[in-house]
Amino acid sequence: MKQSAQPARERILDTAFRLFYAHGPRGVGVDTVIAQSGVAKATLYKHFPRKDDLVLAYLDKVDQAWFGQLRTAARAAGADPRDQLVGMFDALGSACRREGYHGCAFINTAAESEAGSEVHARTVEHKRLVLAWVADLARRAGATDPDLLARQLTLLLDGGLSAGVLDADPATPAAAKTAGRALVDAACPGG
Amino acid sequence: MKQSAQPARERILDTAFRLFYAHGPRGVGVDTVIAQSGVAKATLYKHFPRKDDLVLAYLDKVDQAWFGQLRTAARAAGADPRDQLVGMFDALGSACRREGYHGCAFINTAAESEAGSEVHARTVEHKRLVLAWVADLARRAGATDPDLLARQLTLLLDGGLSAGVLDADPATPAAAKTAGRALVDAACPGG
DNA sequence: TTTGCGATAGACAGACCTGTCTGTTAGTTT
DNA sequence: AAACTAACAGACAGGTCTGTCTATCGCAAA
Structure with a gap:
């Protein structure tokens, strides 16, 4: 894969921005952010520990x-x-x-x-x-x-x-x- | 028990009112409403199916x-x-x-x-x-x-x-x- | 006394949550 | 080539959620 037109951190943040704004942070699971940003779970938790x-x-x-x-x-x-x-x-x-x-x-x-x-x-x-x-x-x-x-x-x-x-x-x-x-x-x- | 100064439905609703307003409906589990209103789960789901x-x-x-x-x-x-x-x-x-x-x-x-x-x-x-x-x-x-x-x-x-x-x-x-x-x-x- | 009813306590299923961990792959440096 | 790094895939633990179900208790009517 590695469609890193954007680095991982920004891809995560952009996806989170879209999902969090639409459904509220509590309404979006970490797994959804991972799936939609095409990133591994460990990568997300490296950039954002919690x-x-x-x-x-x-x-x-x-x-x-x-x-x-x-x-x-x-x-x-x-x-x-x-x-x-x-x-x-x-x-x-x-x-x-x-x-x-x-x-x-x-x-x-x-x-x-x-x-x-x-x-x-x-x-x-x-x-x-x-x-x-x-x-x-x-x-x-x-x-x-x-x-x-x-x-x-x-x-x-x-x-x-x-x-x-x-x-x-x-x-x-x-x-x-x-x-x-x-x-x-x-x-x-x-x- | 049966401290029904209020009927069960109102006790549930009053408790839910307090908790929902303080934490948001999504932030309050049904179990908490049950515990704090002193009511059985079946009773709650009888009055409010969902x-x-x-x-x-x-x-x-x-x-x-x-x-x-x-x-x-x-x-x-x-x-x-x-x-x-x-x-x-x-x-x-x-x-x-x-x-x-x-x-x-x-x-x-x-x-x-x-x-x-x-x-x-x-x-x-x-x-x-x-x-x-x-x-x-x-x-x-x-x-x-x-x-x-x-x-x-x-x-x-x-x-x-x-x-x-x-x-x-x-x-x-x-x-x-x-x-x-x-x-x-x-x-x-x-x- | 016995039968029935409404409410109780709480186990349970199945889904979803966060956060951790193992192992693999790809690209870069030495 | 060998070592290192960063990201990948995904299993897993431990917890919470909703909603269902069983079993028990107390009380009133027959």
Whole structure:
């Protein structure tokens, strides 16, 4: 065999990403990951000694991807931080239109992990980073209360994302964007 | 034994409610429900032939409870539908302060159920009902676009709820409420 | 007293889970 | 050629899961 266009580790991680996102980490057995990535069991356990290590690597991959999409969408909206805060929601719309969209990987994973676990902590950390990034944008946008605005906007993001586990109705990100626009306008004095 | 202050079915359902909400249905074995509700396995399987039947009953119980809290919070905010739309968010704050708060039972459960399943369908139905109820309130509040406003407000609700799986920070429902107020005011012409 | 019924306790089957271990194959270096 | 390395295939142990089945207990009616 050895169809190593990709090295084993990446093949494993890509497969895990796809399966974990579709069914949740707990819903996918290690054997399935092995079978679908065309890798030996020993190889998987060499790169990821426990299944949780694979889950954590999966979350890091999601973090990079989602954060990247947020930044790209914000930057695409122009130079004005206020426009960037609103443009951010385009990432939600794009995600929603993507095949196999299934909501927020972090929230979905956190829902099935115990409170003290590493997986849980990683999720909390991710949300904290997103919140801080939005707050920074809000500060540069001149919001009177940047932290409040950031919390409101991430609420809309999380709501839109988590609703995605149910259906991929495009009306959801659309409503999120209009709400975001209204909140940004209200919070940043001086159009 | 026979400590039937409650009949067996309710004892089972109450126990399942507590355990399912804390760990997710997939994270709780039938044996644990049996042990903690003090019931024989045959009795459980008489009332709920498949585990999924128990999960569905759990979701119905959650639906009643959450919908009731929303209605109560809305009614407590006064007679004006605009105030009721905002008061609704007090249910979020109360939920967040409750011991063992763990986010939205529906989203958490949907995250670990397959797309075509009965459990998934029940969840979608629940969100649809809440959306319709909020839209009706928005209509009576005189919103120019009641469906849009309803979608925006339920986004905030869902966002606040789903964030609860990570932490129970009271700043979250607080921000949701102020955002809700801003959106309601903007959408309903004529204070 | 005897018969019947609902609930109990718990063994069991069969599937699936994680993680370990043995042995083999292929490619590279010495 | 010989040794080393990395990946392969897959058996295996020990545990958990759902759902079924047997056998027992307590109580009420006949």
